[in-house]
Amino acid sequence: MKLKNxxxxxxxxxxxxxxxxxxxxxxxARSLGMGGVATATADLASAAxxxxxxxxNQRPDDDFSLLIGIGAFVRDNxxxxxxxxxxxxxxxxxxxAKAAAxxxxxxxxxxxxxxxxxxxxGKDMAVDVSGLAAMxxxxxxxxxxxxxxxxAIGAGTVTDLSQNITEVDDVTKNILNIEGVLATExxxxxxxxxxxxxxxxxxxxxxxxxxxxxxTFSESIKTIDGLDSLTDQSNKRDLGTFTTVDLGLAYxxxxxxxxxxxxxxxxxDEFDLGGTVLNFDTEARxxxxxxxxxxxxxxxxxxxxxxxxxxxxxxxxxxxxNLAIGAEFNAFDFMQLRVGARKNVASGIPDGAKDTAIxxxxxxxxxxxxxxxxxxxxxxxxxxxxxxxxx
Numbered sequence: 001m002k003l004k005n006x007x008x009x010x011x012x013x014x015x016x017x018x019x020x021x022x023x024x025x026x027x028x029a030r031s032l033g034m035g036g037v038a039t040a041t042a043d044l045a046s047a048a049x050x051x052x053x054x055x056x057n058q059r060p061d062d063d064f065s066l067l068i069g070i071g072a073f074v075r076d077n078x079x080x081x082x083x084x085x086x087x088x089x090x091x092x093x094x095x096x097a098k099a100a101a102x103x104x105x106x107x108x109x110x111x112x113x114x115x116x117x118x119x120x121x122g123k124d125m126a127v128d129v130s131g132l133a134a135m136x137x138x139x140x141x142x143x144x145x146x147x148x149x150x151x152a153i154g155a156g157t158v159t160d161l162s163q164n165i166t167e168v169d170d171v172t173k174n175i176l177n178i179e180g181v182l183a184t185e186x187x188x189x190x191x192x193x194x195x196x197x198x199x200x201x202x203x204x205x206x207x208x209x210x211x212x213x214x215x216t217f218s219e220s221i222k223t224i225d226g227l228d229s230l231t232d233q234s235n236k237r238d239l240g241t242f243t244t245v246d247l248g249l250a251y252x253x254x255x256x257x258x259x260x261x262x263x264x265x266x267x268x269d270e271f272d273l274g275g276t277v278l279n280f281d282t283e284a285r286x287x288x289x290x291x292x293x294x295x296x297x298x299x300x301x302x303x304x305x306x307x308x309x310x311x312x313x314x315x316x317x318x319x320x321x322n323l324a325i326g327a328e329f330n331a332f333d334f335m336q337l338r339v340g341a342r343k344n345v346a347s348g349i350p351d352g353a354k355d356t357a358i359x360x361x362x363x364x365x366x367x368x369x370x371x372x373x374x375x376x377x378x379x380x381x382x383x384x385x386x387x388x389x390x391x
Contacts, residue, residue, distance in 0.1 A: 027071060027130065027373075027384060028046050028049065028050075028067070028069050028071075028132060028371075028384060028386055029069055029071070029361060029363070029371035029372060029373040029384040029385060029386040030046060030328075030336075030338065030361065030363060030371055030373070030386075031046065031050060031373075032071070032359055032361060032373035032374075032375060032382070032383075032384045033326070033328075033338030033339070033340065033359055033360060033361015033362070033363075033371070033372075033373035033374075033384075034296075034298065034324075034326025034327065034328055034338045034339070034340040034359065034361070035300075035324040035325050035326035035339075035340020035341050035342045035357075035359050036300060036322060036324040036326070036340065036342045036359070037287060037289070037298040037299065037300040037324050037325065037326040037340065038050030038051065038054075038287070038298075038300065039051045039054075039260035039261065039262050039285050039286065039287025039298075039300050040054070040250060040258045040259060040260030040287035040288055040289035040298055040300075041054075041260075041287070041289045041291070041296055041298045041326075041328075042054040042057065042260075043057050043058060043059070043065070044057065044058035044059075044062060044065045044136035044138055044143060044145070044390070045065040045066075045067040045134060045136055045369075045388060045390065046067060046134070047136070047145065047189065047191070047204070047248075048134045048136070048145040048146075048147035048187060048189045048206065049132065049134075049147065049149065050262065051204065051248040051249075051250060051260050051261070051262040051287070052145075052189040052190070052191055052204030052205060052206040052246055052247070052248040052262075053191050053202040053203055053204030053248035053249050053250040053260065053262075054191070054202065054204070054248065054250050054260065055136060055138070055143035055144065055145055055189060055190075055191035055202075055204055056138075056142075056143050056191050056192070056193040056200075056202040056204075056250070057202070057250070058136070058138045058143065059390070061391075062138065062390045062391065063137065063138045063139075063391070064135075064136065064137055064138070064390060064391055065134075065135070065136040065388060065389070065390040066133075066134070066135050066136075066388045066389055066390070067132070067133065067134045067135075067136075067369075067386060067387075067388035068132070068133045068386060068387055068388055069130075069131065069132050069133075069371075069384060069385065069386025069387070070130065070131040070132075070384070070385060070386070071129075071130040071131070071373075071382065071383055071384030071385065072127075072128070072129050072130065072382060072383065073127070073128040073129075073130070073375075073380070073381075073382030074125075074126075074127050074380060074381055074382065075125065075126045075127075075128075075318075075353075075379065075380040076125040076126075076352075076379050076380065078122075078123035078124065078125070078350055078352055078379075079123075079352075079379065080120065080123040080124060080125045080156070080157070080158070081125055083116050083119065083120050083123065084158075084176070084221045084224070086112075086116055087113055087116045087117070087120075087174070087221055087222070088221070088222070090109050090112040090113045090116065091109070091113060091168075091169070091222055093105065093108075093109040093112075094106060094109035094110060094113065094168075094169065097109055107165075110165045110168050110169070111165065113162075113168040113169075114162060114164070114165050114168050117158075117161050117162050117168065117174055118161075120158050120161065120174075121158075121161060122157075123157065123158070123350075124155055124156060124157040124314065124315060124317065124318065125155065125156050125157075126153070126154065126155040126156075126308070126315075126318050127153075127154045127155075128151065128152070128153050128154075128382075129151075129152040130149070130150075130151060130152075130384070131149065131150055132147070132148070132149040132386075133147065133148050133149070134146065134147035134148075135147075141192065142190060142191060142192040143190075143191045143192075144188065144189060144190050144191070145188070145189040146187075146188055146189075147185075147186070147187050147188075147189065147206075148184075148185065148186050148187075149184070149185050150182060150183065150184045150185070151181075151182070151183045151185075151309070152180065152181075152182050153180060153181050153182075153183070153308065153309050153310065154178060154179065154180035154181075154215070155178070155179055155180070155308065155310055155312075155315045155318060156176055156177060156178045156179075157176075157177055157312075157314050157315065158174055158175065158176050158177070158221060159175050159177055159314075160172070160173050160174065160175045161173065161174055162174055169222070171220045171222055171223055172220070173220065174220055174221050174222065175218050175219065175220055175221075176218065176219055176220070176221050176224055177216075177218045177312070177314075178215070178216065178217050178218070179214070179215070179216050179310050179311065179312050179315065180214065180215035180216070181212060181213070181214055181215070181278065181309050181310060182212070182213040182214075182215070183210060183211070183212055183309060184210070184211045184212075184213075185208050185209070185210050185211075186208060186209045187206045187207065187208030187209070187246070188206070188207060188208075189204060189205070189206040189246075190204065190205055190206075191203065191204035191205075191248070192204075196251070199251065199252045199253070199254075200250075200251070200252040201249070201250070201251050201252075202248075202249070202250040202251075203248070203249060204247070204248035204249075204250075205245060205246070205247055205248070206245060206246040206247075206248070207243065207244075207245050208243070208244060208245065208246065209241060209242075209243055210241065210242055210243075210244060210280070211240075211241045212238075212239040212240065212241075212271060212278070212280075213236055213237065213238055213239060214236070214237045214239055214271075214273055214278070214311070215235050215236050215237075216235060216237070216273075216274070217235045237273070239271040239273070239278065240271065242267075242269045242280075243267065244265045244266060244267040244268070244269070244280070245265075245266050245267060246262065246263065246264045246265065246266070247262075247263045247266060248260070248261065248262045248263070249261045256290055256291055256292055257288070257289070257290055258288070258289045258291065259286075259287070259288055260286070260287040260288075260289070261284070261285070261286055261287070262284070262285050262287075263282065263283070263284045264282065264283040264284070264285075265280060265281060265282050265283060266282060268280055268281055268282055271311075273311040274311075276311035276312055276313065277311055278309070278310070278311040279307065280309070281306070281307060283302070283304070283306050284302070284303040284304055285300055285301065285302050285303065286300070286301050286303055287299065287300040287301075293330065294329065294330050295327065295328070295329060295330070296327065296328040296330075297325075297326070297327045298325070298326055298327075299323075299324065299325050300322070300323075300324045300325075301322070301323050301324075302320065302321045302322050302323075304321065305319050305320070305321045305346045305347070306319060306320050306321065306346075307319045308320075316348075317348060317349050317350055317353070318349075318353075319346045319348075319349065320344050320346055321344065321345050321346040322342050322343070322344055322345070323342070323343050323345050324340060324341070324342040324343075325340060325341055325342075326338065326339065326340030326341075326359070327339055327340065333365060334364070334365050335362065335363065335364055335365075336362065336363035336364075337361075337362055338359075338360065338361035338362065338363070338373065339359065339360050339361075340358075340359040340360075341356050341357065341358055341359065342356070342357045342359065342375070343356045343357070352377075352378065352379040352380075355377040355378055355379065355380075356377065357375050357376065357377045357380065358375065358376060358377070359373060359374065359375040360373065360374060360375075361373030361374070361384075367389070368387060368388065368389040369386070369387055369388045369389060369390070370386075370387050371384075371385070371386045371387070372384070372385055
């Protein structure tokens with residue numbers, strides 16, 4: 001089995017295993033289907049992650065909601081996985097040529113391996129595994145939610161590259177370095193609506209407890225066979241637990257237009273990871289939405305660049321600053337069709353990371369909610385599945 005297929009298998013297995021830790025991420029299925037917008041469109045079920053102020057945005061007859069979801073995302077902006085597969089295929093040819101004592105094929109295979117290595121410098125890949133659960137409650141004067149999520153974020157890049165044809169077969173060269181972080185978050189959100197200039201202004205706050213664990217390992221791309229080492233306890237490190245808070249605002253500009261602002265991680269922290277520093281930074285997102293009974297259209301924009309939750313500076317080009325647009329068409333409250341697009345406008349990122357991600361999703365009300373969403377670009381793919389109910 002090719003390494004690319006094995007990594008996708010590991011993602012699927014990791015997705016299931018994360019449920020034991022809790023459940024994660026910035027996206028949930030409705031948001032993902034709409035390009036990632038949620039700051040001014042979230043509801044009682046999803047506001048805990050998108051914008052705590054939007055807890056006051058429940059349906060008139062809904063006082064309770066429960067949401068459980070899980071998703072996975074793979075990004076390979078530079079086709080690193082393809083390069084590793086090609087390198088291993090060329091190495092198979094090299095070993096066969098050595099066994100057959102074929103000097104010309106030995107030279108040809110070694111030359112191909114060196115050419116791949118020369119083009120691999122600076123490339124990286126990333127995998128996110130996400131899961132989440134939330135319970136929302138609406139009262140006469142305020143709304144609240146209890147939420148838990150776990151973000152399993154991993155990235156890999158190749159270092160110690162072969163410098164000449166004699167080194168391509170050396171297992172101490174061409175090392176794939178994998179770094180991962182498991183961030184488990186438990187939060188309690190509160191929101192209250194006020195009247196300002198005869199319009200609804202909602203304010204929300206979310207104190208939360210965050211636990212961080214790190215995973216690191218290295219292996220030559222010549223010998224690596226899947227990513228089983230990710231589950232090896234000896235490669236894990238407990239970075240500790242800390243407390244931070246999110247703040248949200250939502251203002252109804254008119255009956256149909258709403259502004260939203262979500263500021264996450266107002267209290268920042270940093271962690272030492274073997275000589276490199278893992279920063280847990282503040283993030284801010286602004287959203288604008290138009291909504292009526294049948295249609296919702298929204299735009300979200302990150303107000304600053306967000307570094308990946310990884311310590312090694314070689315992964316800095318995985319940073320994001322997303323501009324997202326999305327729409328939802330509501331068919332008689334039974335089915336919702338969603339579509340959207342998202343573009344990373346951060347500076348200094350690979351060309352593949354600049355591709356516009358197209359998203360789509362569908363939701364059903366069958367006595368319970370069922371939401372499915374997917375996203376893709378030329379070099380990335382992801383999906384989210386969630387269920388829940390409300391009354």
